[in-house]
Each structure stands twice: as C-alpha cells, then as structure tokens.
Amino acid sequence: MSALMTAMIDITNAEKTFTMHLQGGVELPVVRGVSFHVEPGECVVLSGPSGAGKSSILKMIFGNYRCDGGRIGIRHKDTVIDLATAEPRQVLSVRRSTIGYVSQFLRAVPRVATIDVVAEPLIANGTARAEAREQSGALLRRLNIPERLWALPPPTFSGGEQQRVNIAHGFISDLPILLLDEPTASLDAANRAVVVELIEEKKRQGVAMVAIVHDDEIRHLIADRIVDVTSFAAAA
Amino acid sequence: MAELQNTVRDDEPLLVADHLGKNYGRLTACRDVSFALYPGEVLAVVGESGSGKSTLLQLLSAQLAPSAGRVSYRMRDGVLRDLAALGEAERRFLFRTDWGYVHQDPALGLRMAVSAGANVGERLMAVGWNHYGRIRDTASSWLERVEIDTARIDDAPRTYSGGMRQRLQIARNLVTEPRLVFMDEPTGGLDVSVQARLLDLMRNLVSELGLAAIVVTHDLAVARLLSHRVMVMKGGRVIETGLTDQVLDDPREPYTQLLVSSILPA
Numbered sequence: 001m002s003a004l005m006t007a008m009i010d011i012t013n014a015e016k017t018f019t020m021h022l023q024g025g026v027e028l029p030v031v032r033g034v035s036f037h038v039e040p041g042e043c044v045v046l047s048g049p050s051g052a053g054k055s056s057i058l059k060m061i062f063g064n065y066r067c068d069g070g071r072i073g074i075r076h077k078d079t080v081i082d083l084a085t086a087e088p089r090q091v092l093s094v095r096r097s098t099i100g101y102v103s104q105f106l107r108a109v110p111r112v113a114t115i116d117v118v119a120e121p122l123i124a125n126g127t128a129r130a131e132a133r134e135q136s137g138a139l140l141r142r143l144n145i146p147e148r149l150w151a152l153p154p155p156t157f158s159g160g161e162q163q164r165v166n167i168a169h170g171f172i173s174d175l176p177i178l179l180l181d182e183p184t185a186s187l188d189a190a191n192r193a194v195v196v197e198l199i200e201e202k203k204r205q206g207v208a209m210v211a212i213v214h215d216d217e218i219r220h221l222i223a224d225r226i227v228d229v230t231s232f233a234a235a236a
Numbered sequence: 237m238a239e240l241q242n243t244v245r246d247d248e249p250l251l252v253a254d255h256l257g258k259n260y261g262r263l264t265a266c267r268d269v270s271f272a273l274y275p276g277e278v279l280a281v282v283g284e285s286g287s288g289k290s291t292l293l294q295l296l297s298a299q300l301a302p303s304a305g306r307v308s309y310r311m312r313d314g315v316l317r318d319l320a321a322l323g324e325a326e327r328r329f330l331f332r333t334d335w336g337y338v339h340q341d342p343a344l345g346l347r348m349a350v351s352a353g354a355n356v357g358e359r360l361m362a363v364g365w366n367h368y369g370r371i372r373d374t375a376s377s378w379l380e381r382v383e384i385d386t387a388r389i390d391d392a393p394r395t396y397s398g399g400m401r402q403r404l405q406i407a408r409n410l411v412t413e414p415r416l417v418f419m420d421e422p423t424g425g426l427d428v429s430v431q432a433r434l435l436d437l438m439r440n441l442v443s444e445l446g447l448a449a450i451v452v453t454h455d456l457a458v459a460r461l462l463s464h465r466v467m468v469m470k471g472g473r474v475i476e477t478g479l480t481d482q483v484l485d486d487p488r489e490p491y492t493q494l495l496v497s498s499i500l501p502a
Binding site (some may be wrong): 018019020021022059063064065066088089091092110111112124 | 274277432433435436443464465478479481482485486488489490493494497
C-alpha cells in the first residue's frame with residue numbers, strides 16, 4: 001500500500017456472502033463492491049433500509065465478519081493492514097490499539113461491576129487500574145448513570161442504561177477509529193445529546209468514525225458524509 | 237515471588253504443533269494438526285466428544301507420544317525445542333513449573349486427603365521452596381485470589397464443594413507462575429452459577445498473569461468468554477479456525493454452523 005494514503009479506513013470492492021449449510025447450502029449475498037474511505041476527524045454515516053447490509057459492513061471493518069473478497073485497508077500504528085486477509089493476531093492488535101466498536105447490545109461478563117466493565121479497555125492498554133476507574137466514573141457520570149449503580153454488573157440494568165454503559169465502554173479509549181452501530185437507539189433526548197457531544201469531541205481529536213443511525217435528527221448532527229449502502233446491494 | 241528471567245519475546249510462538257497425528261491401531265484419533273500459540277494467547281479447542289480434542293491436548297502437553305509430526309516449546313532460554321527430545325529433568329521442569337494442567341475432574345489434579353494449603357504448597361516445594369512460613373503465606377494469598385476463605389486452608393479438598401475444588405486446582409497450578417496452562421473442560425460438571433464465577437475468575441487471572449492457555453471445551457460460551465482464537469475439531473481434524481468471535485458469529489463450515497446453531501437461547 002502506498003505511503004500516500006491519508007485515509008484511516010480505505011475499503012475497495014469488499015464483499016460478503018453467507019452460505020447457510022443447514023438450509024441446503026443456500027447462498028445469501030449480503031454486499032458486493034463496497035468501496036469508500038474515511039479520513040481522520042470525519043464521521044461517515046451508512047444509510048439504507050434495514051437488511052441492506054449496514055451492520056454487516058461495520059462487522060467486516062471490525063474483523064468480526066470475514067470478507068469473501070476485496071480489501072479493507074486500516075491505518076494501524078505506522079502501517080496499513082488489510083483486515084480482509086489479516087491473521088487473527090493482527091486483528092486483535094488492531095482492536096486493541098486502533099478500532100473501537102460500539103454495538104447495540106452489551107455483551108458483558110456476569111459478575112463484573114459496571115465501573116470495571118467500562119474501565120477494561122484502558123486497563124488492557126496499560127492504564128493503571130485506579131486511573132482507569134476514575135476516567136470510567138467520569139464518563140458514567142456524564143452519561144447519567146447514577147453512582148449507586150457503578151458497583152453492580154450491567155446485565156441487571158434497563159435497556160437504556162445498558163446502552164449507555166456500552167457507549168462509555170466504547171468511547172473511553174483514545175482509539176483513532178470508532179464504529180458506531182445505533183449508538184442512540186434506546187436513549188432519551190438528554191442522553192442522545194450527550195452522545196452527540198462525545199462524537200463531536202472525538203472528531204476534534206481526529207478520530208475517524210463510521211456510524212449507523214436511524215434517527216434523522218442525529219444523522220444531520222453527526223454526519224460529515226453519507227454513504228448509501230443500497231448501491232452495494234448484492235443481487236440475490 | 238521473584239520474577240523469573242524471561243527471554244521469550246511476544247512475537248515468537250511459545251508452542252508450535254507441526255502436522256501432529258495420533259493413531260490407535262487403525263483408529264485415527266487426531267490427524268494433521270498444525271498451529272502456533274503465542275505468549276499470552278488463549279486458544280479454545282471445541283468439538284463434540286470423540287472429535288479428538290482431548291487426544292490433542294494430551295499430545296500437546298507431552299502426555300502422549302504422537303504417531304506423526306511434533307510439538308515444539310520455547311523454553312525459558314528462548315530456544316524452541318522438540319518435546320519428544322527433552323531430557324527427563326527438562327520435562328519435569330515443564331510439568332512442575334512452566335506448565336499448568338487443569339483437569340475436568342479436580343480429584344485428578346489435587347490430592348484429596350491432604351490440606352488445601354499443602355496442595356498449593358506442594359508445587360512450590362517441588363521447585364525448591366523450603367521456608368514453611370513463606371510457603372504458607374503464598375498458599376494463603378493464592379486461596380484468596382481464587383476466592384476461597386483462608387479459614388479453610390487446613391481442610392482437605394474432599395470437604396470442599398465442586399466449585400471450590402476447581403478453584404483450588406487452579407490455585408495449585410498457577411502458584412508457580414507458569415507460562416502455559418492446559419485446561420480440559422474446566423467448567424464441565426459444575427452448576428451454571430458456579431461456572432460463571434469460575435469463568436470470570438479464570439478470565440481475570442489469565443489476563444493479569446499474561447498466561448497462554450489451551451482450553452478444550454464443548455461449550456461455545458466458555459470459548460467465547462475465555463479465548464482469543466478457536467479451533468473447531470471433527471473426526472480428528474481441525475475443520476475451521478480463526479478469531480473466536482469470527483468463528484462463532486460467522487461460521488463457515490457446515491459442522492461449525494451446526495454447533496453454533498445448536499446453542500439453546502437462555
């Protein structure tokens with residue numbers, strides 16, 4: 001890859017098909033010819049109806065879904081890694097220091113206190129536990145999670161509270177790329193505004209973001225560019 | 237406990253399996269398995285009973301001699317050595333210090349009639365510790381780390397519950413600060429609530445100590461919580477391998493899709 005690449009994410013002709021072996025080998029083409037790039041400090045919003053493959057594209061960028069073709073160039077440390085062909089160890093390294101992912105649902109380990117769930121990405125990157133917990137608390141407070149809940153594990157929380165814990169977990173690190181899958185879906189207006197603020201801060205820090213948001217108002221507030229996923233529809 | 241000199245680098249594999257195979261007469265238990273495990277990496281081997289995963293674990297931990305291929309391990313001096321060519325002293329060093337082995341049945345990994353403290357202390361004495369007070373203090377701090385009430389230190393594990401026994405077995409294995417731990421169905425046979433606690437504990441210990449681990453399990457939830465990478469075995473072969481969340485969320489092989497789709501929703 002050329003050293004001239006300035007984009008944090010540069011996707012060329014990526015494609016994904018699911019083969020359902022338990023359903024007689026039915027092939028489900030999801031997306032084809034996915035090509036777009038994201039610059040530092042830019043938020044690209046994927047648009048298109050449900051089922052168009054928006055979440056699949058995010059998962060491909062995170063290395064959670066494997067690509068069947070094409071290239072997903074990610075600027076990682078001082079090099080560019082193609083996540084479509086990367087080794088598992090490289091993908092893990094990219095996730096530790098380059099790409100964060102805020103999914104719609106929190107997959108938390110039973111028994112772990114909320115404040116530690118949120119602090120975990122910092123600790124994994126070498127921040128001292130006390131400092132990590134302090135930052136975790138500050139972010140939880142900002143997202144209106146009352147302090148009396150911090151010692152409890154998030155699976156006991158309401159949907160909106162869990163989503164805010166998830167957002168805190170995703171936003172706490174200083175990673176140069178963030179993927180956001182419906183970050184405001186079950187939040188009230190006040191908390192949606194906090195998330196918009198957090199996204200603005202990340203932009204100012206030069207973070208490249210790809211987001212899926214159904215709420216038109218939020219989309220207008222955060223999108224620098226919109227990529228229409230229907231153009232990547234794979235003919236069934 | 238003093239840090240042992242560690243000359244192994246993180247970007248060099250700790251253990252390498254090279255075209256490993258095992259036959260019992262005409263029966264092939266395990267065939268053509270190759271992979272590299274890096275320091276700090278947790279690999280889960282999943283598959284149903286009879287898939288060859290337990291045979292593989294025994295081959296990797298030098299408890300069985302392979303019929304084909306070999307296993308190499310990077311000793312603390314940084315040199316990668318064929319396990320089959322190790323001398324008796326080196327082999328003993330691995331089993332007593334550098335490796336841990338957590339059995340599904342704690343009775344196989346513990347001495348059931350001696351005290352919990354002695355179970356943990358024994359591994360330390362085997363590597364030359366001889367100060368009773370220090371051994372007891374270290375044993376006691378390990379009981380705390382695995383959440384066993386230190387008031388029970390003089391009780392024998394036969395008086396412990398299943399979950400406590402398994403946690404004691406883990407303490408006994410980790411007290412010598414191994415670099416690699418083999419686990420054979422570590423949560424099998426435990427109640428679900430006890431499993432969750434054990435998994436959480438193992439996950440923390442593995443990441444705090446930077447352990448590499450090979451975990452054999454038929455439980456995909458265990459693989460998801462503990463491992464970075466997964467190998468799916470069927471009929472003695474590795475049929476699919478990759479990042480754990482990739483293999484579980486985007487399984488490719490028919491058998492892996494069947495395994496993933498067979499999980500009962502909670």
